[in-house]
Amino acid sequence: MRGLHAPPFSGATGRTELTITRPAPTRGALCPAGTESRLNDPRGLLYTARMKHLLLVYSSQSGHTEALAQAVAAGAAESADDVELRCLRADAAGLEDLLWANGLLIGTPENFGYLSGLVKDFLDRTYYPAQSKVTGLPWAMFVSADNDGSGAVRALERIALGYGWSKVAEPVISHGVPDAEALRQCRELGQAMAAGLGCGIF
Numbered sequence: 001m002r003g004l005h006a007p008p009f010s011g012a013t014g015r016t017e018l019t020i021t022r023p024a025p026t027r028g029a030l031c032p033a034g035t036e037s038r039l040n041d042p043r044g045l046l047y048t049a050r051m052k053h054l055l056l057v058y059s060s061q062s063g064h065t066e067a068l069a070q071a072v073a074a075g076a077a078e079s080a081d082d083v084e085l086r087c088l089r090a091d092a093a094g095l096e097d098l099l100w101a102n103g104l105l106i107g108t109p110e111n112f113g114y115l116s117g118l119v120k121d122f123l124d125r126t127y128y129p130a131q132s133k134v135t136g137l138p139w140a141m142f143v144s145a146d147n148d149g150s151g152a153v154r155a156l157e158r159i160a161l162g163y164g165w166s167k168v169a170e171p172v173i174s175h176g177v178p179d180a181e182a183l184r185q186c187r188e189l190g191q192a193m194a195a196g197l198g199c200g201i202f
């Protein structure tokens with residue numbers, strides 16, 4: 001993976017930050033409206049790109065969701081210019097991370113037809129303090145389950161409405177040990193999210 005400062009998912013702390021280090025557009029690079037700050041140039045066509053922040057929060061007991069998260073992170077690293085990716089286990093993530101994010105990816109196993117306890121706990125801890133500060137945040141999710149996954153999707157989609165987040169991709173649901181197809185879909189999810197953030201589609 002080109003341009004990563006640190007290998008993903010390495011730390012016992014659960015905090016891993018990746019910065020995609022392709023050079024930022026300089027004077028003369030034109031970015032889509034709304035994603036940049038205008039330079040003081042009489043032609044009004046020159047822009048500088050603002051680094052976008054992508055937060056990936058996940059939990060995993062046996063490693064399935066973590067494998068999906070790694071594929072998502074790899075996809076994000078491949079496709080994005082000027083996107084900083086922060087990958088955190090849910091128990092290491094908090095309000096500051098959520099407020100930092102311009103885009104959010106959540107990965108959860110389905111447990112008892114719902115989100116994992118750790119992902120739910122992240123949401124419980126951030127919901128009130130983040131309220132009205134994360135409205136419109138682009139988000140998407142991926143789920144690892146044995147044979148279902150729909151309960152986790154329903155739960156998070158409902159919670160996301162409460163936060164006022166804006167869903168930008170359909171959930172990826174993987175059954176059992178993640179296979180090549182599930183990993184491909186997760187990679188594409190990461191690519192799409194990072195690319196959308198990087199060029200200002202979201």
Ligand SMILES: Cc1cc2nc3c(=O)[nH]c(=O)nc-3n(C[C@H](O)[C@H](O)[C@H](O)COP(=O)(O)O)c2cc1C
Nearest residue numbers: 060061062063064065109111112113145146147148
């Ligand atoms: C406590 C518990 C509850 C579970 N409940 C469900 C469930 O409701 N539906 C389902 O399809 N799988 C269920 N599973 C299976 C997990 O979702 C599945 O093994 C998943 O791949 C685990 O991901 P992880 O290794 O990232 O934790 C459950 C597993 C555990 C441990």
